[in-house]
Amino acid sequence: MTESAEFPSDRIVATYELHDTERSPEALAAAIALEQTVEVPQALADASDLPPGVVGEVERIDIGAGAARTVLSYDPAVVKAGGLPALINLVFGNVSMMPGVRLVDVVFPDHVLAGFDGPRHGVAGVRALTGVHGRPLLATALKPRGVPVSRFVEMAGAFARGGGDIVKDDQNLIDDFEAFKDRVKQCADAVDDANQRTGRRCLYLPYATGPLPALTRRFEYAARLGLAGVLASPFIAGLGIARSLARDHDLMLMAHPTFSGGHFVSRREGIDPGLLFGTLLRIAGADVAVFTNVGGRFRFTRDDCASIAARLRAPLGRLPPAWPCPAGGMTFEQLPGLCADYGPDAVLLIGGALIGHGEDLEASTRTYLDVIREASQERLESPAPPREFPFDAQAPRVLAHRPGFEWSRRPSSAYKDARDLARDLAFKGVRRVELVGKFGEGTHADLRYFEVEPGGYSSLERHLHTHIVIGARGRGVLVLGGRRESLSPMDIACIGPLEIHQLRNESNEPFGFFCIVEHDRDRPMPP
């Protein structure tokens, strides 16, 4: 898997197996190089005066006994600008549709890997969350779908009392957001109660799925409840999406393989399972990569599984190692073999067999853990305390207003930073007070107070984000496109996306206003 390492260290190097016998390996390699980068015929590429390196380079073609292989290198600029979606498009976007072409390896320059933060928690982080060292973690799933919620709540509690490490929603447990809030809260409480009794820290991971914005809200809700993470389906949700959401909410991400099959089930096309579940899911931020183990209901080979585990743990820039999670019909009898095959840094996900092991799930969980402990050297440490969401519930919450439009704990600051000044955004005599949004509050909007001196003005600018303005002090003028409107205290205005605007003080007294903007927003542009 590391044959690509001898090629240009400043480019992304991808290796493909070529099973297509209709075209020569040379012709196919040249076609891939064009298809994945400029997507025009060679003659047009030649005529376009392209900077060197933009077209993919065929570095090598190997024609051996089995399938031919070719190694190509690519300019990493698009990946640096567009992240994981751009990476996928670059190494296997259109080529995924070519029969007989299989992606088997990708090697990245360190400066590209530095743009991915990968697993948020990784092996060490999840060890710290659970407090369990020296042995594989035992995980289960809440199922079957269709039983009453109270049954899932009992199961979650029993598994945690029995000493289980991770209990997750089944990926078939899907309900609307308001029902999700209710069910997840009950399951989380049951696990919390069990943890209080055992002194351990079993993690409960709800399943986050759905279209936007429901998907985002499920991640956010899990975070706000203080849960350690979520189960998500990157192959349905989008490989670039789950990571963004987990990072934004500091959640551990357990990646379910649903809908991944097309990418590997043919052995002539698609992506090598080790590369897909080991390298790409790790770059996509999976802390735990669930895959179907050899000997279960699916058909990965022993080599596939070993390759996945190896790639989740191998050096990959500064990305921490992640957990392999063999699953898909594992049984009690397979436990010793699983421990031997994967070693201590694995999550063993056993659903149906554990739930059906006996009447008493708490006792069954203990029985399973006994077998795991026999095969390992368990060391328990105090688990990390429950996550505190950054919002400090004990801090004084009210920012008291003081004479002269000052606020407690919020000093005035410069109106614009140097980066904006460099963009021709001139202004005069503006004071700024950041009130809400920059202090870990977790709000989606920021609140600022601006005060303009007599004769002063804010910069004339436009941007994608919107403003809501509330007059607070004195009288000012809102310039919107070619129009002017007067703004007095308690008057309200809003400024739409890309509208050119400015606030001016043409009076002899200070003009102050509140301005509400989106927390994540684009930078202003000159008109």
Added chain:
Amino acid sequence: MTESAEFPSDRIVATYELHDTERSPEALAAAIALEQTVEVPQALADASDLPPGVVGEVERIDIGAGAARTVLSYDPAVVKAGGLPALINLVFGNVSMMPGVRLVDVVFPDHVLAGFDGPRHGVAGVRALTGVHGRPLLATALKPRGVPVSRFVEMAGAFARGGGDIVKDDQNLIDDFEAFKDRVKQCADAVDDANQRTGRRCLYLPYATGPLPALTRRFEYAARLGLAGVLASPFIAGLGIARSLARDHDLMLMAHPTFSGGHFVSRREGIDPGLLFGTLLRIAGADVAVFTNVGGRFRFTRDDCASIAARLRAPLGRLPPAWPCPAGGMTFEQLPGLCADYGPDAVLLIGGALIGHGEDLEASTRTYLDVIREASQERLESPAPPREFPFDAQAPRVLAHRPGFEWSRRPSSAYKDARDLARDLAFKGVRRVELVGKFGEGTHADLRYFEVEPGGYSSLERHLHTHIVIGARGRGVLVLGGRRESLSPMDIACIGPLEIHQLRNESNEPFGFFCIVEHDRDRPMPP
């Protein structure tokens, strides 16, 4: 493709081809039924006292000369709750990983289809946007990546002046968001200028990709610039994501097939191309479904292409028909054949061949259109006027404050609606004024004013969304968990996610405050 129509009309009916010879069709069908729904062994499913219909039902098994086929039916409840991601998980989630199982048809009850709005514009909508009737539309792509932005701007303008219908970014054109804003604005202006000259309306569709929130912003930017739509990659971005974003911004969605290959390139597994690009992409909201045409650089058969086009146009609940867009190496010589094969309701996407046709892209575009017109009966109507974003730039923007904390054009309303009252959210003496957010402003936050009578209080509640509160009139008490803080005019407070809170008036004067919330937000829960 309609064989499933004879099965239960209130369930989702899926047909699979079975190419796996290691298991009998009966065993495989039974395994799929369990895998896709409850994911536990049959014995455990039997013992779980499940409501009828939760487990998938094997409706039929056909063993003929070729591959065996099985028809299964599923309970649609999860899809109604979880949308397209739940649908994908239900019909082909884990089963995608089973060798030798191919999904070839899915039939939906009308009440399930009613939950998907599908293409926003469809065939009729894009006809109205362009004003072109009776002939296929001609589309091209801005490429090759690597040439200066000014070259793309020239190309976009020349294609539009030559009478082309849709010019889109190449899916390899990926840059960071601030560079994207600049490039897209220039290309959009060039097409606008050309449209002014021709009196027609060529559409420019930029490519929206990236992790969140960059992806969302690209859709939003396109909408705010007044563009008709975007090109997106649902197979990378997530099939459920592109639709949500296009709907939120009222954009036409052109779906690029990059990274889709794994889902169909093996003929033993994956999803039938007609079902994938015709039915599923249409449910996923594609107005235009790009696929690789027979005879180009890829290998769809004539039947595959005909099936895609047929499914994009066939009755499917109330979903409008969408456009097939054959692409992938189409040439000038193929134009008459394309017109004959697809008829007038097709978008013919020709990139490299058109760009490389001659020095003068405007003249080449005319030449291509002449051939298309020869094969069709073109009727030009006045195209729809450019999209106006709902924000009305001419309306007075300032809501003037009036004595007694009333505002122009914004009447007071009830504090809570009946749905909240039914949830035990008691309150007393509260007046509400919706100021910003409910009037098509396009802001991400809503601004409301609340006024509490002496002795009154808001409901004691919590929710995932946050509040920012600004004191405006009189003096009140903010109850946060077990704490109380005083709130006077111009004091600021914020209330975090899931914090239990209430605002009370314990004085003898009215207590009024502004409250800022996210525009899209969850409903309050009792403490």
